[in-house]
Amino acid sequence: MLKSTFLKAVAATALSFSTWASAQAVDLQFYFPVAVGGKAADTIQELTNEYVAQNPGVNIDAVYAGSYQDTVAKAITASRGGNPPQLSVILSVDMFTLIDEDLIVPFDDYLTNDEDKKWIEGFYPAFMENSQTGGKTYGIPFQRSTPVLYWNKEAFKEAGLDPDVAPETWDEMVEFGKKLTKKDANGNVTQWGVRIPSSGFPYWLFQGLAIQNGAILANADGNKTNFDDPKVVEALQFLVDLSTKDEVMAPGIIEWGATPKAFFEGQTAMMWTSTGNLTNVRDNAPFDFGVAMLPAKETRGAPTGGGNFYLFKGASDEQNKAAVEFVQWITAPEQAAKWTIATGYVAPRAETWDTETMKAYTADFAPALVARDQLEFAKAELSTYQNQRVTGIFNDALAAAITGSKDPATALKEAQEQADQILNEYR
Amino acid sequence: MRSFKLRRDWIHGWLLLLPALVFLFAFTHIPAVTTLINSFFSTPRGRRPSKFIGLDNYERMINDPVFWKVLWNNLWFAIGTIPVSVALAIVMALWVNEKLAGRSFVRMAYFTPTVLPLIAVANIWMFFYTPGFGLFDQITGALFGWPASNYLGNPDTALNAIIVVTVWKEAGFFMIFYLAALQAIPVSLKEAAQIEGAGRWTIFWRITFPLLMPTTLFVCVNAVINSFRLVDHIFILTDGGPDNASALLLFYIYEVAFRFWETAYGATLTVALLILLSLLAIGQFFFFDRKVHYK
Amino acid sequence: MNGASELIDRWLNTCAAWALALIWVLPLAYAVWTAFHPAAYEARFDLFAPLTLENFAKAWEAAPFARYFLNTFILVTMILAGQFFLCTLAAFAFARFEFPGRNILFALVLLQLLVMPDILMVENYKTMRMLNLVDTIPAIALPYIASGFGIFLLRQTFMTIPKELDEAARVEGASFLGVLWKVYIPLAKPTYLAYGLVSVSHHWNNFLWPLIVTNSVETRPVTVGLSIFSAIDSGVEWSVINAATLMTSGPLLIAFLLFQRQFVQSFMRAGIK
Numbered sequence: 001m002l003k004s005t006f007l008k009a010v011a012a013t014a015l016s017f018s019t020w021a022s023a024q025a026v027d028l029q030f031y032f033p034v035a036v037g038g039k040a041a042d043t044i045q046e047l048t049n050e051y052v053a054q055n056p057g058v059n060i061d062a063v064y065a066g067s068y069q070d071t072v073a074k075a076i077t078a079s080r081g082g083n084p085p086q087l088s089v090i091l092s093v094d095m096f097t098l099i100d101e102d103l104i105v106p107f108d109d110y111l112t113n114d115e116d117k118k119w120i121e122g123f124y125p126a127f128m129e130n131s132q133t134g135g136k137t138y139g140i141p142f143q144r145s146t147p148v149l150y151w152n153k154e155a156f157k158e159a160g161l162d163p164d165v166a167p168e169t170w171d172e173m174v175e176f177g178k179k180l181t182k183k184d185a186n187g188n189v190t191q192w193g194v195r196i197p198s199s200g201f202p203y204w205l206f207q208g209l210a211i212q213n214g215a216i217l218a219n220a221d222g223n224k225t226n227f228d229d230p231k232v233v234e235a236l237q238f239l240v241d242l243s244t245k246d247e248v249m250a251p252g253i254i255e256w257g258a259t260p261k262a263f264f265e266g267q268t269a270m271m272w273t274s275t276g277n278l279t280n281v282r283d284n285a286p287f288d289f290g291v292a293m294l295p296a297k298e299t300r301g302a303p304t305g306g307g308n309f310y311l312f313k314g315a316s317d318e319q320n321k322a323a324v325e326f327v328q329w330i331t332a333p334e335q336a337a338k339w340t341i342a343t344g345y346v347a348p349r350a351e352t353w354d355t356e357t358m359k360a361y362t363a364d365f366a367p368a369l370v371a372r373d374q375l376e377f378a379k380a381e382l383s384t385y386q387n388q389r390v391t392g393i394f395n396d397a398l399a400a401a402i403t404g405s406k407d408p409a410t411a412l413k414e415a416q417e418q419a420d421q422i423l424n425e426y427r
Numbered sequence: 428m429r430s431f432k433l434r435r436d437w438i439h440g441w442l443l444l445l446p447a448l449v450f451l452f453a454f455t456h457i458p459a460v461t462t463l464i465n466s467f468f469s470t471p472r473g474r475r476p477s478k479f480i481g482l483d484n485y486e487r488m489i490n491d492p493v494f495w496k497v498l499w500n501n502l503w504f505a506i507g508t509i510p511v512s513v514a515l516a517i518v519m520a521l522w523v524n525e526k527l528a529g530r531s532f533v534r535m536a537y538f539t540p541t542v543l544p545l546i547a548v549a550n551i552w553m554f555f556y557t558p559g560f561g562l563f564d565q566i567t568g569a570l571f572g573w574p575a576s577n578y579l580g581n582p583d584t585a586l587n588a589i590i591v592v593t594v595w596k597e598a599g600f601f602m603i604f605y606l607a608a609l610q611a612i613p614v615s616l617k618e619a620a621q622i623e624g625a626g627r628w629t630i631f632w633r634i635t636f637p638l639l640m641p642t643t644l645f646v647c648v649n650a651v652i653n654s655f656r657l658v659d660h661i662f663i664l665t666d667g668g669p670d671n672a673s674a675l676l677l678f679y680i681y682e683v684a685f686r687f688w689e690t691a692y693g694a695t696l697t698v699a700l701l702i703l704l705s706l707l708a709i710g711q712f713f714f715f716d717r718k719v720h721y722k
Numbered sequence: 723m724n725g726a727s728e729l730i731d732r733w734l735n736t737c738a739a740w741a742l743a744l745i746w747v748l749p750l751a752y753a754v755w756t757a758f759h760p761a762a763y764e765a766r767f768d769l770f771a772p773l774t775l776e777n778f779a780k781a782w783e784a785a786p787f788a789r790y791f792l793n794t795f796i797l798v799t800m801i802l803a804g805q806f807f808l809c810t811l812a813a814f815a816f817a818r819f820e821f822p823g824r825n826i827l828f829a830l831v832l833l834q835l836l837v838m839p840d841i842l843m844v845e846n847y848k849t850m851r852m853l854n855l856v857d858t859i860p861a862i863a864l865p866y867i868a869s870g871f872g873i874f875l876l877r878q879t880f881m882t883i884p885k886e887l888d889e890a891a892r893v894e895g896a897s898f899l900g901v902l903w904k905v906y907i908p909l910a911k912p913t914y915l916a917y918g919l920v921s922v923s924h925h926w927n928n929f930l931w932p933l934i935v936t937n938s939v940e941t942r943p944v945t946v947g948l949s950i951f952s953a954i955d956s957g958v959e960w961s962v963i964n965a966a967t968l969m970t971s972g973p974l975l976i977a978f979l980l981f982q983r984q985f986v987q988s989f990m991r992a993g994i995k
Contacts, residue, residue, distance in 0.1 A: 029937070034950060041784070041950060063937040066949055070933055073685045077934050081847040083856055097688065102473020188574040199580065200666040250558060253580030253669045257550075258557045260957030265765055267559040280957055284761055389687040396493075399669035403582050439898060440819030444827060447812035450868030455834045458845030515742075522739035529740070535979060536743035539750045542974045544927045547948050547967035551749045554960055560765040562752065599746060600923065604916060627731075645875075649920065652871075656838055659929060677840075681930075690844065701837060708835060
């Protein structure tokens, strides 16, 4: 008891010193994750430094906080320890979790005039689906992506397919895939038709299939899932069949991290993966490749993904204002263009694509436009209250079906029951 | 006089212990007690403070199929890693202790796992296990014409793949302790046995192995703790999948507490892990204590 | 045993030892291979592949590794020094003093063998915050400094030291701290060496807690720096991550290569048991 009183006294003294020291400028601490290798971290640091140089009244401490998973863990741990950052980029799907933990404040309080409201409307609606709830805006899209289909034009040519045409539908993908799957003399597959990675978070790409089949996995309030919807079951059956019945995809769980490499090595002729890979594939693919929207079933469709800016509770009004100004600056066309070109993330505002920088980039590299065009068909990424746990259950069910330990209908039914149990208290 | 000495002993003993105890209490016991208390409460969420719920968390644990799965995985992991890595460590130490062509290279090779951080090494092993172009598949494909094997993506092999990485990491490390112990055994013992006509096998079982016993116990304590602690590589290799096939207890605790943010349930699982470890440790401690102290 | 069979026996052993050594060194060999070749050769083992140092340049640019390395070095030294100091005193108390509460306190120490600080991260973060130590190297070190394992190990060693030595030193007028310094610590050298090795290799590799409790380049250890390459969205770049691994493990590896003789000999002279 004595110890803690003493410690508190020490802490209080230290704290008052640090507040005194920072009275001169607004200090912001800003956590950011990196999911696309070293370059992204550099770009964020550069942009932040540029902003601080232009605005002497603000001091921003940009902290690389590991992967998305690490960043949210760090932000929540720090908040619970009484030391929240003022601003952080965290997965858009963690919005409900952060609200539930009472850690974030909506942007609305700091976006009062008409200009600000217009600013919000300038973001692509597909990205805003994961950023707003209950009529409030909690997240500002920044590090956002969507999955697309990459194909190896040389492999297409070899298989007698038109190298410039990607599969438009599920059936076409299977049909192309069968032609593209090659076997050696021993009957071992040397090149698969398609690769849909499923390690760690299989729900993301699977959600593409579900949306294409006309299903929505969770409602907008984040308190109800539709895992056992027959359309979802059908989509999962299709995914399982790709390796078991059609034999166009490798069996078992397929690793995310090794997917681009497998594509470069000619292990697969098509791959589904994030637009965050564009720059990587462009730099490293030893062959001509194309990028297309994901194939359609009932409709085209894809989930969005990636991270949003969040404002954390516990900051002063001044800090929040400064944070919002910084967010407005960094998502503005010139900065966003720089960011998109460096990483391959989709610029979240339409106006960015009209800048000279972006035009020059897309003229030189047309695939970058595919992701933008796909946004028209994109839906919110699966997100609920207690998101990690609910998607965790869903991931386990998908993995069980993919590895054949449960059939799709049973796996999804069980997942739905477990999700219902968790989400009941939020209805 | 005697009582004075005793009392002075008391004060000295306490003073010597004081610094360590302050740290132990501040960073282990007080937080651990808080954890135990938390396991009887519901998880506080920002909008709903925690409330006392008695044994509900424990009831949930008993009914949680994932808990039983990871517990079972962890036992299999312990059985798979401890004996193999200890046995390999002894064999390695015996080899390196002999006059062997290129001994320093061999010794360095066995030592490499200790130097490379697990988080970096896990990526290398991921490449080895990758189906198709991964090293293992390239080798088995070229030599035997085997088809691609998805070691990490198959629930039957994922945990074993993790066990292999762990054995690699641990055996080289444990070897160092055995090597040191072996070099302390007098050569005359071995020579005397040889004169009496004992073979290598007999010498090992009758002389070397018994003399290595204290090291074996030391290494075993370490190995048991590690079998519940080493989870870093799981994050990169399989993330516990597929369908929790390669998740271990501490990994699950991390997942529940730092991904699902169910700190109360995480605390409950932690208590379960502690009970399990205590049972193991108590058994080992008595064994260890007797062997070393009264030898 | 006759000469021929002994020769075969030796030959077999050498082969087996080498085979195992080659398997063990494989990850390091692969790291070297990819680090010095362009990314296209990550999965192709062509003797004539072009050599490059570009991966090192890339890795070096991606994170300030020199600083991270220094941080790790400071961290490991700090932990080790703290552990040796605290554990020695506590182990001495348990081994040679009679005082009330000894058994209970010892049980409490043993408890720490089980309660790994990694589990108590949230609580420990709160403490660090209270001490105003967040984002400092001591914050990474403090939870590990009082080690139950270290106390236990040293106590066991101290108990094997004959009391006669102790008494002889006291007769010569040494205080109990003098006895500890002149008799116990020198005799327990091997235990310190063994324990030091366990401790250094553990903290050299520790990742999660440092990640959570530190924010800046000035405090973060190498493992946190390495994790930047483990981001999987864009696929694993083995060539760069392995270049980074080599850069960060290089000094340790070279130190071991240079000093392995002395290292093993000091172990031997001390003879851990």
